[in-house]
Amino acid sequence: xxxxxxxxxxxxxxxxxxxxxxxxxxxxxxxxxxxxxxxxxxxxxxxxxxxxxxxxxxxxxxxxxxxxxxxxxxxxxxxxxxxxxxxxxxxxxxxxxxxxxxxxxxxxxxxxxxxxxxxxxxxxxxxxxxxxxxxxxxxxxxxxxxxxxxxxxxxxxxxxxxxxxxxxxxxxxxxxxxxxxxxxxxxxxxxxxxxxxxxxxxxxxxxxxxxxxxxxxxxxxxxxxxxxxxxxxxxxxxxxxxxxxxxxxxxxxxxxxxxxxxxxxxxxxxxxxxxxxxxxxxxxxxxxxxxxxxxxxxxxxxxxxxxxxxxxxxxxxxxxxxxxxxxxxxxxxxxxxxxxxxxxxxxxxxxxxxxxxxxxx
Numbered sequence: 397x398x399x400x401x402x403x404x405x406x407x408x409x410x411x412x413x414x415x416x417x418x419x420x421x422x423x424x425x426x427x428x429x430x431x432x433x434x435x436x437x438x439x440x441x442x443x444x445x446x447x448x449x450x451x452x453x454x455x456x457x458x459x460x461x462x463x464x465x466x467x468x469x470x471x472x473x474x475x476x477x478x479x480x481x482x483x484x485x486x487x488x489x490x491x492x493x494x495x496x497x498x499x500x501x502x503x504x505x506x507x508x509x510x511x512x513x514x515x516x517x518x519x520x521x522x523x524x525x526x527x528x529x530x531x532x533x534x535x536x537x538x539x540x541x542x543x544x545x546x547x548x549x550x551x552x553x554x555x556x557x558x559x560x561x562x563x564x565x566x567x568x569x570x571x572x573x574x575x576x577x578x579x580x581x582x583x584x585x586x587x588x589x590x591x592x593x594x595x596x597x598x599x600x601x602x603x604x605x606x607x608x609x610x611x612x613x614x615x616x617x618x619x620x621x622x623x624x625x626x627x628x629x630x631x632x633x634x635x636x637x638x639x640x641x642x643x644x645x646x647x648x649x650x651x652x653x654x655x656x657x658x659x660x661x662x663x664x665x666x667x668x669x670x671x672x673x674x675x676x677x678x679x680x681x682x683x684x685x686x687x688x689x690x691x692x693x694x695x696x697x698x699x700x701x702x703x704x705x706x707x708x709x710x711x712x713x714x715x716x717x718x719x720x721x722x723x724x725x726x727x728x729x730x731x732x733x734x735x736x737x738x739x740x741x742x743x744x745x746x747x748x749x750x751x752x753x754x755x756x757x
Contacts, residue, residue, distance in 0.1 A: 400432045401714050404486040404495035407437030408464035409502025410699045410706070414442045416501070420706030421456070422449035424714075427707070431455065431714060434495050436482040438462055461485060465506045467699065474506035475513060483507060487514045490692045496717040497693035499684075499709050507696055508544050508687060515692040518722065520729040523548075524689035525556050525628070526696060527563055529682055530638065534619025538564050538573075542685055543632035550593035553577065553625055555729075557598055559688040560623035561605030562725045567716065573604070573622035576611035578630060586610070594625075604728050639679060684709035686716060688725070693717045 403424075407417040414437060425431050432455050435442060439460040446453045463481040465474045478484050483502050489495040491514050500507050504526075512524055527540035538560045545552065557575050564573035577595055579587040584595075587610065598607040611620055613634060626634070653663040679698070683705035687694040693716045697709035 402432045402495045404434045404489040404498040406483045406486045406500035408482040409500040416703045416706045418445040419703035422452040423707035424710040436485045465503050471505035471509040497713040499695045499713050501697035501699050511690045511694045515690045521689040524687045526685040527688045528685040532619030539624040541628040541631050543628045545628040548627040550590045553594035554597050556625045558603050562728050564622045575605040575607050575623040576621035578626035579610035582610045680705035684712035
């Protein structure tokens with residue numbers, strides 16, 4: 397129906413499976429009645445849950461499969477043996493234009509491999525990257541890659557900068573987002589050769605963002621840039637460290653507020669402010685990482701999320717689909733490819749001109 401967005405859900409993914417997916421979809425539907433769902437998974441486990449949410453039941457189609465991808469399954473094995481799994485069927489629905497996007501809380505590696513194989517990469521993109529929004533002292537930042545590619549060459553990092561910039565423009569509304577390469581220092585001589593080469597390229601090309609140089613880990617929560625670019629290994633470590641620090645702060649704050657009767661009175665008096673802080677630091681608000689670079693909207697929900705976190709991942713995916721994100725990425729990549737072709741032709745002409753001058757002399 398016109399105006400509706402259809403979300404394909406892998407109901408068997410994540411630690412809680414249907415127990416998080418179904419209530420999460422119901423919550424997302426209550427916030428956006430235009431959503432429609434294709435729910436893939438074990439009917440015996442999903443149907444009783446759907447009965448508790450009549451509005452969701454009438455807005456959904458349940459597709460039964462008793463196969464699913466486990467959290468421990470290797471991506472290659474999942475790709476070969478999981479063609480009828482809830483994850484694969486949900487991705488297939490996007491490929492076949494039955495759904496506008498897919499959301500799964502399942503095995504990250506398997507989801508990435510399946511999405512890349514089924515949906516393919518956008519023209520000009522070598523490898524997809526996982527991107528997500530992170531809170532900072534300023535405005536939210538986009539960070540990628542968060543775990544899809546453990547090692548990246550310079551060209552991949554440049555592509556991530558482009559993908560992150562378009563993401564920032566489409567999702568956050570930043571006309572010319574600032575981009576930084578995550579490094580061990582801001583000085584030009586520091587870092588791996590791949591990072592240095594990527595920096596050199598970004599300084600020369602026109603792309604949807606503005607490259608400002610290297611940034612360090614402590615610059616991320618400060619909100620120094622709009623887009624943080626790094627390899628998947630470093631990005632995942634940084635993300636998990638930030639999540640751990642958030643829990644540590646909460647633990648230490650709770651411990652301090654219970655340390656004395658006077659502290660407990662202070663806690664009661666500042667309850668409103670403490671609840672506000674808790675809400676702002678809630679990781680469920682930032683749940684959902686998109687596989688940027690695949691030709692379709694595929695969002696990975698954190699496997700440990702409850703229904704509130706999963707609902708936010710659904711809203712995140714539907715927003716990207718509604719804003720026609722991939723078409724805009726493809727247009728930006730096409731423009732970059734034209735630039736690369738022009739630069740190559742200029743280099744060829746300069747080389748030929750140099751040879752002619754040498755022959756003449």
